[in-house]
Amino acid sequence: MKKLLLIPALAMLFGACSTATLININVDGDSFLATDKRAPPPLIVLNGQSYNSDIPDGGLTVPLPNLSFLTKIALKINVGVVSSAAGAINGTIQLFVAPSSGALFDPANKVPTGANCTGDLPVDGTNPVGVDLSLSATSPAPCSAAFTRVQSGQFRIGARVAFAVTANSTVTITLNNLDVGVSGYPVQIIK
Amino acid sequence: MKRILSAIGLVVALSSAALAQDVRSLGLGGALVPGAGLSPFNPGYLTYTGDGRGGGLTLPLGLLNFVLNPQMNVIDFLSNRTPYTTNPPTKVFNFLAAFDQITHLNTFILNTPTPPGELSINFSATGISLFDVTNNRPVALDFSSGGGLFGSPSATSGVSPLFAVPFSIGPISIKMGVFANVAPGAPRIDQALVTDIADGNLSAAYPNAISLNAQGAAGISLDVAFNTPLDVPGAKLFLGARASGFFGLAYADARAIINLKPGADPALTSAKIGYEYSYFTSGLIGSGIGFGVAGDFGIAADLTGATLGLPELEKFTVGLGIIGLVEASTWSGTETRTVFNPDTSVSTTTTNPNASRGGVSFNPLFTANVAGTFSLAGGFRILALLDGQLGRGSFNLHLGVEGQWTLFVLRAGVGLENGRLRFGLGGGIEFSPGLGLDLALTAHPTPIVGGTSWGIAAALRLGF
Numbered sequence: 001m002k003k004l005l006l007i008p009a010l011a012m013l014f015g016a017c018s019t020a021t022l023i024n025i026n027v028d029g030d031s032f033l034a035t036d037k038r039a040p041p042p043l044i045v046l047n048g049q050s051y052n053s054d055i056p057d058g059g060l061t062v063p064l065p066n067l068s069f070l071t072k073i074a075l076k077i078n079v080g081v082v083s084s085a086a087g088a089i090n091g092t093i094q095l096f097v098a099p100s101s102g103a104l105f106d107p108a109n110k111v112p113t114g115a116n117c118t119g120d121l122p123v124d125g126t127n128p129v130g131v132d133l134s135l136s137a138t139s140p141a142p143c144s145a146a147f148t149r150v151q152s153g154q155f156r157i158g159a160r161v162a163f164a165v166t167a168n169s170t171v172t173i174t175l176n177n178l179d180v181g182v183s184g185y186p187v188q189i190i191k
Numbered sequence: 192m193k194r195i196l197s198a199i200g201l202v203v204a205l206s207s208a209a210l211a212q213d214v215r216s217l218g219l220g221g222a223l224v225p226g227a228g229l230s231p232f233n234p235g236y237l238t239y240t241g242d243g244r245g246g247g248l249t250l251p252l253g254l255l256n257f258v259l260n261p262q263m264n265v266i267d268f269l270s271n272r273t274p275y276t277t278n279p280p281t282k283v284f285n286f287l288a289a290f291d292q293i294t295h296l297n298t299f300i301l302n303t304p305t306p307p308g309e310l311s312i313n314f315s316a317t318g319i320s321l322f323d324v325t326n327n328r329p330v331a332l333d334f335s336s337g338g339g340l341f342g343s344p345s346a347t348s349g350v351s352p353l354f355a356v357p358f359s360i361g362p363i364s365i366k367m368g369v370f371a372n373v374a375p376g377a378p379r380i381d382q383a384l385v386t387d388i389a390d391g392n393l394s395a396a397y398p399n400a401i402s403l404n405a406q407g408a409a410g411i412s413l414d415v416a417f418n419t420p421l422d423v424p425g426a427k428l429f430l431g432a433r434a435s436g437f438f439g440l441a442y443a444d445a446r447a448i449i450n451l452k453p454g455a456d457p458a459l460t461s462a463k464i465g466y467e468y469s470y471f472t473s474g475l476i477g478s479g480i481g482f483g484v485a486g487d488f489g490i491a492a493d494l495t496g497a498t499l500g501l502p503e504l505e506k507f508t509v510g511l512g513i514i515g516l517v518e519a520s521t522w523s524g525t526e527t528r529t530v531f532n533p534d535t536s537v538s539t540t541t542t543n544p545n546a547s548r549g550g551v552s553f554n555p556l557f558t559a560n561v562a563g564t565f566s567l568a569g570g571f572r573i574l575a576l577l578d579g580q581l582g583r584g585s586f587n588l589h590l591g592v593e594g595q596w597t598l599f600v601l602r603a604g605v606g607l608e609n610g611r612l613r614f615g616l617g618g619g620i621e622f623s624p625g626l627g628l629d630l631a632l633t634a635h636p637t638p639i640v641g642g643t644s645w646g647i648a649a650a651l652r653l654g655f
Contacts, residue, residue: 017306019285023309026311
């Protein structure tokens with residue numbers, strides 16, 4: 001049934017373009033999440049302890065079909081990390097892209113959030129952190145592997161705030177934005 | 192592959208209806224020319240001999256684009272896909288242009304549309320939208336491309352037969368045919384309901400929340416027309432009357448209604464849903480019979496005595512036609528109605544073997560037209576046309592001019608059809624009466640990207 005609907009939908013879409021039209025598919029990921037998944041209650045954290053807080057909890061399954069024609073993937077995530085003792089937090093934002101089964105927050109699924117696919121962006125306890133990644137087959141190793149996982153179809157995505165604190169405080173973590181954009185020339189399906 | 196070909200075949204079959212447009216009429220902006228072609232609107236013209244121009248076989252010129260335009264070569268695209276799929280591609284297939292052309296095969300599109308270079312499909316929890324990145328604007332997936340600037344014929348009369356056999360006995364002409372029409376209904380949703388439930392709550396009862404109507408009929412049609420020329424001082428009159436009758440072989444209609452009302456609380460999930468549906472059958476598929484008649488009248492006249500103060504005036508023709516002056520039809524049959532009451536959860540079915548459909552209606556369409564032929568010095572001849580139509584929910588005005596010099600014909604026209612302006616421009620070569628080629632400029636709204644697609648339509652007449 002789903003396939004039957006897909007054929008006219010694709011036909012309609014093709015009718016609007018040529019084989020040289022670059023098609024972007026943008027998924028507004030955070031819109032599929034309930035409020036309590038995007039903005040969970042604040043964490044009470046203790047001096048000297050380390051924490052791994054996942055957002056959204058359990059990750060988000062992005063409902064894309066097998067997209068072998070993809071040439072580029074854009075991941076945009078914005079996470080707010082606000083500490084009641086801003087100077088007492090030290091940590092990073094980590095990103096995980098996993099196939100549809102298995103553990104999401106596994107080291108093998110980690111995608112560096114820093115520039116040039118190395119390192120992770122720091123959190124300061126005051127400002128939200130925006131991750132803006134562009135992945136392709138020619139990206140450095142951990143990023144190109146994530147590209148291959150997205151290309152294979154249905155995948156999961158999640159962010160982890162890994163931090164340690166030097167004062168008893170509360171930390172509020174919110175997912176402000178999660179956008180997944182993929183681009184390619186669909187005509188390559190019929191290669 | 193097979194599926195693609197059958198889909199293309201279906202589109203071609205559907206669009207071939209557009210080939211029926213008269214290229215002469217396109218060039219005249221839709222202006223009506225005295226002759227048998229006007230008789231559906233005015234039975235006075237049934238035996239009127241026209242000038243023999245117009246009509247002919249409209250050529251599917253649009254097919255040429257699939258050969259001449261390298262971005263629309265569908266055979267090459269389907270048989271040799273590699274150059275289209277390499278990165279970067281060495282060849283491009285333009286789906287949008289191919290769609291526009293295949294749905295307008297009667298015209299060779301000159302400015303085939305260029306699709307956006309980049310298109311975004313945006314998914315969110317609230318819906319899907321399309322955005323044309325190249326031109327920075329949202330895209331509406333609207334593939335309806337009919338009703339162009341040079342639209343289709345604006346009115347129909349009576350029951351249109353699938354095929355008809357015409358013959359005549361003296362002043363009486365008879366046309367017998369078989370008709371079948373189906374009006375499948377699209378579901379109608381109460382818009383007030385849509386607004387009401389946006390917050391997830393139902394605040395009022397909706398007796399017609401969703402309704403659906405559909406009907407179909409088939410039978411034998413018989414047009415009997417009486418037309419006789421009369422010579423009176425200063426004019427040659429053509430009086431015509433036509434009775435269009437049908438004997439119905441089968442008729443069916445069905446309607447379904449879903450009603451909604453708030454339940455114990457206003458939440459949509461506790462709403463009470465009721466429904467009713469009914470269907471009516473007559474003729475061979477049920478019991479009973481159907482028949483109907485419609486009456487058309489018309490007068491056309493060549494005012495041989497008129498000069499209008501213009502010595503160049505060679506011929507002056509006026510006409511007035513009324514179609515559907517009387518319309519009556521009746522179908523007797525059986526109606527079955529089922530009602531489900533959500534309060535009692537009981538559904539009841541009633542059958543009425545003496546139900547009927549139809550009635551007498553007064554829904555005429557008036558057509559008035561004036562045509563003047565002028566002979567000018569140097570062998571130039573001009574045909575000037577003016578017509579107006581009123582009734583059946585439409586108001587149309589057309590003004591057209593056709594100039595002839597030796598073999599060559601030039602046409603132009605302007606029309607106002609239900610508030611919509613249309614223009615016509617065309618030309619032709621007249622080798623001998625009935626043997627010629629007509630060309631006309633066409634225009635229609637371009638699907639998806641907007642704007643106007645311009646084209647050339649051609650008709651060949653081989654009446655030698």
